[in-house]
Amino acid sequence: MRRVWRALFTLSTVVSLLFLAACGNSGGDSNVVTIGWSGPQSGGAALYGKNTLDGMKMAIDDINAAGGIKVGQDQVKLKLVALDDKYLPNETATNARRLKHENGATIIFTPHSGGVFAMQQFNVQENFLIAAYTSEPKVTEAKNPLLVRIPPNYHIYPKPFSEEMMKRFGKKVALVPGTHQYAKDWTALFKQTWMGLGGKIVAENPVDYNKESDFSSAVAKALSAKPDVLFVGGASQPTALIIKDAREQGFKGGVIMMDQAKLEEVEQVLKDPRLLEGVIGVRPASQWPTEGTKKVVDSYKKKFGADKIPTSEVLYHYMAVHLFAKAMELAGTTDDPAAIRAKINDASKQLPSDKIPLSVEGLSEDGALITQPKAITMKDGKYVEIQLSFQ
Numbered sequence: 001m002r003r004v005w006r007a008l009f010t011l012s013t014v015v016s017l018l019f020l021a022a023c024g025n026s027g028g029d030s031n032v033v034t035i036g037w038s039g040p041q042s043g044g045a046a047l048y049g050k051n052t053l054d055g056m057k058m059a060i061d062d063i064n065a066a067g068g069i070k071v072g073q074d075q076v077k078l079k080l081v082a083l084d085d086k087y088l089p090n091e092t093a094t095n096a097r098r099l100k101h102e103n104g105a106t107i108i109f110t111p112h113s114g115g116v117f118a119m120q121q122f123n124v125q126e127n128f129l130i131a132a133y134t135s136e137p138k139v140t141e142a143k144n145p146l147l148v149r150i151p152p153n154y155h156i157y158p159k160p161f162s163e164e165m166m167k168r169f170g171k172k173v174a175l176v177p178g179t180h181q182y183a184k185d186w187t188a189l190f191k192q193t194w195m196g197l198g199g200k201i202v203a204e205n206p207v208d209y210n211k212e213s214d215f216s217s218a219v220a221k222a223l224s225a226k227p228d229v230l231f232v233g234g235a236s237q238p239t240a241l242i243i244k245d246a247r248e249q250g251f252k253g254g255v256i257m258m259d260q261a262k263l264e265e266v267e268q269v270l271k272d273p274r275l276l277e278g279v280i281g282v283r284p285a286s287q288w289p290t291e292g293t294k295k296v297v298d299s300y301k302k303k304f305g306a307d308k309i310p311t312s313e314v315l316y317h318y319m320a321v322h323l324f325a326k327a328m329e330l331a332g333t334t335d336d337p338a339a340i341r342a343k344i345n346d347a348s349k350q351l352p353s354d355k356i357p358l359s360v361e362g363l364s365e366d367g368a369l370i371t372q373p374k375a376i377t378m379k380d381g382k383y384v385e386i387q388l389s390f391q
Contacts, residue, residue: 031074032076033077033079033335034078034104034106035060035105035324036081036095036099036100036103036107036108036128037053037080037081037082038082038085038099038108039052039084039092039109040085041053041084043087043210044209044211044212044235047236047237047265048260052317053317054310054314055315055316055317056317057080058296060080060321063077063321070329071334076334081105083099086210092114092115092119093119096108096119096122097126105128106127106129106337106340107128108123108129108130109133109317111313112180113132113139116136116139117139120142120147123146127337129340130144131320132149133313134149134151135153135259136182137153140153140366140367140368143367145338146341147341148344148363149369150316150369151373152369153368156373157259157375158189158190158193159197160375161280162194162197164280164386165278166199168254168278170228171198171200172202173227173228173230174204174229174231175190175203175231176207176218176219177206177207177234178206178233178235178238179206180208182260183233183258187206190256202226205221209238213241215238215242216249218242219246220249223249229254230242230254230255231255231256233256233259233260234258234260235261236260236261236265236269239258243275243276244269247275252278254279255276255279256280257279261281262311263279263383264284265311279377279378280375280386282312282375282376284309284312285310285312285314286311288359290359291353292357292358293358296310296315296318296356297309315358316358323348323360324344324347326347326350329347331343344369348361349362375388
């Protein structure tokens with residue numbers, strides 16, 4: 001019996017020592033900080049979710065390969081924990097609590113406005129920072145002190161998009177947007193803008209981009225109203241299918257895409273650039289003329305294939321992870337979300353432009369990163385830049 005107890009004692013001691021070694025901060029050991037993510041990994045927006053994760057994974061791999069970040073006297077490495085929320089806000093809320101309380105995440109990313117709104121109900125009380133990848137301006141209008149909105153807000157798009165399409169095609173528009181919260185809000189602003197410019201809405205047929213795969217009947221119903229322009233928007237793949245259906249049904253007018261859909265992805269689905277004649281949307285981030293963008297695009301192609309092009313989601317998330325990592329270094333903490341957010345503005349000015357894609361000029365008073373996006377449209381088979389106003 002003594003031998004058994006002696007063996008158990010020895011085993012217990014070994015396990016305890018291993019645990020202490022794993023938790024120790026001295027010597028060459030590194031601490032690990034969890035970065036959380038909740039987004040769609042299934043359904044029609046799965047590719048959209050994957051793109052955000054690919055950017056985060058690339059950034060974390062690069063940071064860890066360089067030795068991690070130095071927080072105080074500790075060398076810290078990053079770990080990503082991702083949970084599928086199926087694009088459902090209630091699932092985002094559940095995931096966020098798991099990421100905070102089970103995984104210890106101080107920063108939690110989500111790539112949809114519904115998820116952001118859900119987390120805003122309790123993130124201050126439960127003390128975690130929301131990294132909001134949505135151009136929905138309402139998320140920053142809420143003045144949440146523990147939130148950073150990553151992309152620019154979509155208010156800058158409807159007016160120039162509408163003016164360009166009216167000038168080229170006419171003033172009658174049919175709407176075939178998504179039914180998710182972001183699409184509803186974008187559509188409401190677009191309708192107000194279009195009618196304010198003297199346009200007419202001849203049809204409105206929203207569809208669930210995340211669940212539907214056959215959009216032909218919704219498109220046919222919209223086209224029966226004889227529009228000059230179609231307004232569409234959601235994840236890139238279903239958006240592309242709607243454009244394809246419209247062209248196959250004989251529509252030759254203009255197409256306005258919400259900024260969630262990306263032209264480079266839509267083009268890959270359509271496989272025929274001619275179908276994009278008259279389409280207007282955000283400029284592919286991979287075309288930004290910076291050394292940092294070129295390096296990350298090249299790295300992405302080596303990792304995922306020479307024919308693959310990183311979308312805005314990839315590049316913005318790559319940049320954002322580096323930004324939050326630098327903010328943790330400057331704040332001297334990985335578990336104080338308020339201190340980390342307070343250093344975002346300073347961190348944005350210390351990101352090396354030769355390594356980071358896209359440019360960040362700082363953090364606005366309401367918690368949005370200050371960036372300068374571009375828009376393009378296809379004219380006569382070539383993409384042409386559209387001027388945006390940031391006033």
